[in-house]
Amino acid sequence: MSDTKNFMFLNRRAPYGTIYAWESLEVVLIAAAFEQNVSLMFVDDGVYELTKGQDTTGIGMKNFSPTYRTLGDYEVRHMYVDKASLEARGLSADDLVQVEWEDWETEESVDNIVEVVDSDRVAELLDESDVVFSF
Amino acid sequence: MSIEVDGKTFETDEEGYLVNLNDWVPGVAEVMAKEDDLELTDEHWDIINFLREYYEEYQIAPAVRVLTKAVGKRLGKEKGNSKYLYGLFPYGPGKQACRYAGLPKPTGCV
Numbered sequence: 001m002s003d004t005k006n007f008m009f010l011n012r013r014a015p016y017g018t019i020y021a022w023e024s025l026e027v028v029l030i031a032a033a034f035e036q037n038v039s040l041m042f043v044d045d046g047v048y049e050l051t052k053g054q055d056t057t058g059i060g061m062k063n064f065s066p067t068y069r070t071l072g073d074y075e076v077r078h079m080y081v082d083k084a085s086l087e088a089r090g091l092s093a094d095d096l097v098q099v100e101w102e103d104w105e106t107e108e109s110v111d112n113i114v115e116v117v118d119s120d121r122v123a124e125l126l127d128e129s130d131v132v133f134s135f
Numbered sequence: 136m137s138i139e140v141d142g143k144t145f146e147t148d149e150e151g152y153l154v155n156l157n158d159w160v161p162g163v164a165e166v167m168a169k170e171d172d173l174e175l176t177d178e179h180w181d182i183i184n185f186l187r188e189y190y191e192e193y194q195i196a197p198a199v200r201v202l203t204k205a206v207g208k209r210l211g212k213e214k215g216n217s218k219y220l221y222g223l224f225p226y227g228p229g230k231q232a233c234r235y236a237g238l239p240k241p242t243g244c245v
Contacts, residue, residue, distance in 0.1 A: 029198065032200070033198060064195075066192060066194045067193050067194050070189075070193040070197070073197070073201045104207065104208050104215075
């Protein structure tokens, strides 16, 4: 499709405390219906959105972290995580959820579309995007 | 709003979705279907059960596209199309089946 654009959702905030992370996720879920190339980028405190083992019982909010794992089903092909942001918080790729992607017709599949990238690549990816939504 | 199932009252929102999804029992789907003049078959239950499992795992109701693909994968390619799903749930598989399954309305559904 010639009018397909590259959409990048830039997530820079912790998952709870503000509504940004959840709002971003909801827009991603809706964007999938428009058959665009949707990618997500996690930088700064946004990297916490993808951490495993979240437990929100103490704050009385819904734990929406399991929802990220279905994004492959919503045709999201790439979820990039800024390496420097991870390291600054003492985290590594092992602390993050894995998200599978599979084309159900061709059975082509990717085990994990979450990819840790360095700052130069972050800049490059943002630059290549037609539309950047910042949350 | 509310519905009655086996003498028990379940609270629903203004569109008929269960307010508390942990309250759900299969009778909820039976009563809701009856109000829509629909008889639930095993084929309906396959979809309702799938939706409940999907929600349990991912904490959202799937978009119709995602539901369609997943059904095709799990229950056979001939069932993974909107014609089959609309045949079962004429008010829309996302809205109607999710309501019967006690799930919230799918994100992006207006």
